[in-house]
Amino acid sequence: MAMKKKKSILPKLSPQIFNLSINLSLLLSLSLLISGISPIQADLPANSASNSQNNQCPPKIVSTQKNIQNNHNNQNILSSKLSTDWDKECGKPENFYINRTEMLAKLKQAKVIYLGEIHDNKEHHRKQLEIIQELYKINPKIAIGMEMFQVPYQDYLMQYTEGTITEAQLVEKTEYKQRWGFNWELYAPILKFTQQQKLTVLALNTPSEVTMKVARQGLSKLTPSDTKYIPPIKEIRTDNVQYRQMISEVFQAHQSGGHGNSKNFENFFQAQVLWDETMADNIVNFLKVNPDYQVIVLAGEKHIIYDYGIPSRVKRRIQDNLPNLPFTQYSVLLRFPENIWESKNQGISDFVLK
Numbered sequence: 001m002a003m004k005k006k007k008s009i010l011p012k013l014s015p016q017i018f019n020l021s022i023n024l025s026l027l028l029s030l031s032l033l034i035s036g037i038s039p040i041q042a043d044l045p046a047n048s049a050s051n052s053q054n055n056q057c058p059p060k061i062v063s064t065q066k067n068i069q070n071n072h073n074n075q076n077i078l079s080s081k082l083s084t085d086w087d088k089e090c091g092k093p094e095n096f097y098i099n100r101t102e103m104l105a106k107l108k109q110a111k112v113i114y115l116g117e118i119h120d121n122k123e124h125h126r127k128q129l130e131i132i133q134e135l136y137k138i139n140p141k142i143a144i145g146m147e148m149f150q151v152p153y154q155d156y157l158m159q160y161t162e163g164t165i166t167e168a169q170l171v172e173k174t175e176y177k178q179r180w181g182f183n184w185e186l187y188a189p190i191l192k193f194t195q196q197q198k199l200t201v202l203a204l205n206t207p208s209e210v211t212m213k214v215a216r217q218g219l220s221k222l223t224p225s226d227t228k229y230i231p232p233i234k235e236i237r238t239d240n241v242q243y244r245q246m247i248s249e250v251f252q253a254h255q256s257g258g259h260g261n262s263k264n265f266e267n268f269f270q271a272q273v274l275w276d277e278t279m280a281d282n283i284v285n286f287l288k289v290n291p292d293y294q295v296i297v298l299a300g301e302k303h304i305i306y307d308y309g310i311p312s313r314v315k316r317r318i319q320d321n322l323p324n325l326p327f328t329q330y331s332v333l334l335r336f337p338e339n340i341w342e343s344k345n346q347g348i349s350d351f352v353l354k
Contacts, residue, residue: 057090059333059352062103070087100134100225103351105220105333107131108138108173112314112329116349118302124334125186127353128298129193131332141292144194145283147275147299148180148187150202151229157201161194179208189299202295204279215271220265227242230274231281237316238273245310247272250302276303280313282322292326304331304349 062176090096105109107113113133117124136142149157153174160170171177171184181217194201210226219233227233238244285294303309318327331349 011136023128031062031288053062053237058096060103061336062098062100062332063354064350070216080163092131100314101261103132104134104138106350107135107330108120108191108294108334110328110330111325112297112309112311112317112327113294114297114299114304114329115305116331116332116333117125117298117302118335120186121180121335122186125190127334129190132296133193135294135296139294140197141203142296143286143290143295144182144190145202145204145279145286145297145299146187147205147279147294147297147303148176148182148206149174150205150242151203151208151278154203157203160191161201162200167191190264200293202282202300204297206278208274211271211275214274215268219274228279235281236270236274236277237313238270240308240312242306243273244269246306246308247302272309276309276314277325279303280310280317283310283314284317287318287325288322291322301333301335305333307331307347 016177090220113131113135115128116196117128132142132144156165156170156173159165160167167188176184191201193199193253207229210222210230213226219236222233230236247269251268279297279299283297286294286295296312297304299310309316311331314328314329318325330351330352332353333349334353336352336354337348
């Protein structure tokens with residue numbers, strides 16, 4: 001008897017695959033700049049104008065149980081560094097050191113979780129896998145959304161997790177090396193786990209051809225064929241002043257160092273926002289079909305901090321399209337920024353792993 005094919009839980013996509021030549025240099029420059037690994041601007045930028053739209057408090061610092069039991073010095077440091085104008089509703093400083101179990105108890109309640117990475121940091125990917133594994137034990141109905149794969153290649157991710165193509169074929173068929181370029185072995189353990197557990201992996205990202213066209217010419221130059229795998233142009237919102245300023249500061253530093261090819265910041269910012277909006281749109285499209293699932297998003301940290309990038313755009317779509325869906329989302333930074341205690345950095349994320 002023939003085996004019944006597993007029913008797809010993904011939104012329907014056209015089978016057409018983009019197969020154009022790619023200028024990897026520009027794509028990689030964009031990815032390096034917004035992921036936080038530019039050699040010019042390694043530290044996370046401060047929130048230059050206002051607090052996050054969704055989080056008015058400093059992030060909770062996640063440490064080991066051993067460290068939690070001996071954290072009096074940490075609490076004193078925290079108390080001294082928090083500014084006097086810090087929102088008193090956030091609670092006592094000592095409440096901002098928690099253990100991993102407490103973090104997981106919060107994360108398990110979320111509909112979407114963002115794990116903000118630096119793309120070439122092996123330790124970040126190890127932490128991502130650990131969190132995915134721990135959340136899977138709590139609730140196996142999880143999907144992994146990945147910035148690293150582009151929407152037209154979704155079918156190949158499904159084929160891989162179902163075991164019908166090999167890892168080598170996945171890399172080849174998704175054009176991973178051409179379209180992402182970071183060492184595959186950084187992500188391979190995560191993908192192997194998704195295959196072992198038959199988890200859904202979501203290709204979240206905009207096709208490279210479209211991103212690069214916007215970075216060079218702007219959104220107004222997109223043709224109907226260019227918009228096949230992105231949200232409607234009217235949904236691509238570039239009106240967040242704080243986000244614009246943050247990306248501008250990084251862009252200017254990048255340009256002064258002779259990196260990148262787009263000399264028009266407006267086009268570059270539109271490409272950044274297009275990236276965010278496309279990923280947000282794909283996350284919400286999945287939840288429309290699978291409202292009982294939890295989505296764990298792996299993306300560069302600058303797509304996540306202060307909720308400016310993906311999180312605010314997911315929230316907007318949830319409010320517009322799924323107003324009755326119980327919705328909570330949390331962001332996790334996988335490194336400890338030096339400027340985290342500045343009052344302007346309230347809301348940089350919900351949790352920081354130490």
